[in-house]
Amino acid sequence: MEKELLIKRLAEIVGEEHVATEKEAVQDAAKDYIGYRQFQRHSGHNMVNLASCVIRPQNTEQVSEVLKFLNENKVDVTPRAGGSSVTMSIEPVEGGVIIDCSDMNGIIEVNEQDMYVTAKAGTPLDAMEKQLNEMGYTAGHFPQSLPLASLGGLVATRSIGQFSTLYGGIEDLLLALEAVMPDGSIIRIKNVPRRSVGPDLKHLFLGSEGMTGYITEVTMKIFKYRPETWWMKAYGVQGMQTGLDLIQDIMQEGYKPAVVRLHDPVEVENVIKIDAPKNTALLLFIVDGPEKVVQATGEGIDEIAKKYQAMDLGRKPVEHWFATRNDVCYTYIDQPVYYNMGAVVDTCEISANWSQIGKIYNAVRGRMAKEIDNLYLVGGHSSHSYTTGTNLYFEFAYIAKDHDPQAVEDEYFKVLTIIMEEVLRYGGSIAHHHGSGKYRTRWMPKEHGSSYELMYKIKDALDPNGIMNKGVILVDKEEA
Numbered sequence: 001m002e003k004e005l006l007i008k009r010l011a012e013i014v015g016e017e018h019v020a021t022e023k024e025a026v027q028d029a030a031k032d033y034i035g036y037r038q039f040q041r042h043s044g045h046n047m048v049n050l051a052s053c054v055i056r057p058q059n060t061e062q063v064s065e066v067l068k069f070l071n072e073n074k075v076d077v078t079p080r081a082g083g084s085s086v087t088m089s090i091e092p093v094e095g096g097v098i099i100d101c102s103d104m105n106g107i108i109e110v111n112e113q114d115m116y117v118t119a120k121a122g123t124p125l126d127a128m129e130k131q132l133n134e135m136g137y138t139a140g141h142f143p144q145s146l147p148l149a150s151l152g153g154l155v156a157t158r159s160i161g162q163f164s165t166l167y168g169g170i171e172d173l174l175l176a177l178e179a180v181m182p183d184g185s186i187i188r189i190k191n192v193p194r195r196s197v198g199p200d201l202k203h204l205f206l207g208s209e210g211m212t213g214y215i216t217e218v219t220m221k222i223f224k225y226r227p228e229t230w231w232m233k234a235y236g237v238q239g240m241q242t243g244l245d246l247i248q249d250i251m252q253e254g255y256k257p258a259v260v261r262l263h264d265p266v267e268v269e270n271v272i273k274i275d276a277p278k279n280t281a282l283l284l285f286i287v288d289g290p291e292k293v294v295q296a297t298g299e300g301i302d303e304i305a306k307k308y309q310a311m312d313l314g315r316k317p318v319e320h321w322f323a324t325r326n327d328v329c330y331t332y333i334d335q336p337v338y339y340n341m342g343a344v345v346d347t348c349e350i351s352a353n354w355s356q357i358g359k360i361y362n363a364v365r366g367r368m369a370k371e372i373d374n375l376y377l378v379g380g381h382s383s384h385s386y387t388t389g390t391n392l393y394f395e396f397a398y399i400a401k402d403h404d405p406q407a408v409e410d411e412y413f414k415v416l417t418i419i420m421e422e423v424l425r426y427g428g429s430i431a432h433h434h435g436s437g438k439y440r441t442r443w444m445p446k447e448h449g450s451s452y453e454l455m456y457k458i459k460d461a462l463d464p465n466g467i468m469n470k471g472v473i474l475v476d477k478e479e480a
């Protein structure tokens with residue numbers, strides 16, 4: 001469709017002042033924080049496709065009218081919320097339209113009897129959490145991107161927070177939602193504690209990354225907020241595997257601490273920098289809940305830690321982590337700190353069962369040391385644990401050999417491929433919580449195996465014109 005006509009009609013629907021067409025604004029809306037894109041930007045290369053415009057609808061009805069129009073004209077759509085993507089998920093198709101929900105912002109209802117909050121999709125999580133805290137509640141969802149992300153994006157990515165071992169991921173917290181389908185129809189999924197009336201349709205949107213519809217309203221559980229009861233303790237153990245075994249024991253004994261983190265010796269030495277014997281891995285725990293439960297859980301953790309000869313490091317390292325846990329949002333992302341060192345730095349989160357996770361950790365580190373000759377470091381941490389397994393958050397840095405943008409991309413994917421291949425070899429999942437975005441899509445057929453075909457069927461049924469966020473999750477059919 002001709003650009004001028006497209007912009008004119010969109011301005012009629014959402015208002016001229018809510019349509020941005022300037023190159024800078026359009027590029028800014030598509031800005032992603034994946035390590036190599038940041039490096040390319042700092043070296044003066046913005047390699048992202050240019051959308052025709054970014055629009056900010058003011059309400060659900062406008063989203064509906066916009067999608068109906070774009071669908072009829074087969075114009076590509078990229079949904080956007082807080083813009084904290086690290087997976088290139090908000091990078092548009094050339095000439096497409098970015099629909100930003102950030103003007104649809106605010107709490108609609110806090111229900112203290114039924115313990116839920118309903119808010120518009122563009123509501124920043126941070127603002128919602130602060131409002132809830134003032135009322136004595138919490139949403140229990142604390143991703144590191146808390147200062148950046150908004151509700152629509154958090155649902156669409158299947159996000160998870162730092163207190164997940166108690167509260168769960170967003171899929172455990174989401175009660176209900178409203179969304180606009182690509183043809184403009186508005187659907188609502190109602191708020192009940194549980195039901196058995198067919199598959200749970202919320203899952204068509206949880207982790208959809210904007211490829212099934214546009215989320216406009218979200219209802220989440222709330223919990224009593226009582227940080228004054230928190231039990232905090234740090235331990236040092238010899239080596240990563242000892243730490244993994246210790247967490248496995250805690251989870252399988254039935255304890256439910258909120259925060260369970262294990263930083264490997266590489267992170268302890270290079271990132272956390274505590275004074276500890278060589279090869280120390282650091283465990284951090286926060287237990288949240290009613291006082292009696294907190295006390296009993298703390299005692300249980302202490303007892304198990306002793307079995308593993310863990311060094312008791314007290315509360316201080318946990319307090320320090322808690323106070324600085326989201327600083328990266330202000331101090332590192334999009335800053336030229338690493339670029340000035342010539343380094344590409346990033347993280348990659350995966351998951352696997354307890355029987356495999358240690359093997360993946362060793363295999364990835366072993367291969368990187370052998371195959372990436374400009375490697376600066378590769379380490380990681382586990383931060384979300386279950387009775388069956390845990391996640392690993394690989395952290396890696398290497399010195400870029402070349403500043404040519406294509407070379408930067410190729411080098412990045414050489415590193416990433418090692419992680420993807422080893423995770424798949426050991427039967428893990430290649431994405432624990434950031435999603436596929438547009439950079440892990442090529443591994444999705446192997447990730448899903450024989451069930452991948454269902455993903456195309458869902459997409460074809462819900463978005464037959466294929467306008468919604470092309471490039472996430474689904475490999476072009478011919479390439480699959």
Ligand SMILES: Cc1cc2nc3c(=O)[nH]c(=O)nc-3n(C[C@H](O)[C@H](O)[C@H](O)COP(=O)(O)OP(=O)(O)OC[C@H]3O[C@@H](n4cnc5c(N)ncnc54)[C@H](O)[C@@H]3O)c2cc1C
Pocket residue numbers: 033078079080081082083084085086089090101121142143144145148149150151152153154155156157158159160161162208209210211213214215216328329333433434469472
């Ligand atoms: C420093 C940093 C730390 C991070 N830490 C965490 C963490 O601890 N846990 C975690 O899970 N993630 C983390 N992330 C990743 C990111 O913050 C999450 O993926 C977050 O959920 C994205 O939310 P957002 O509002 O920024 O969405 P955006 O980045 O705007 O969009 C993300 C995806 O959601 C889709 N989308 C956005 N809005 C809508 C809508 N209204 N309807 C349908 N689809 C939509 C987009 O198309 C895209 O696919 C981190 C990122 C950074 C930069």
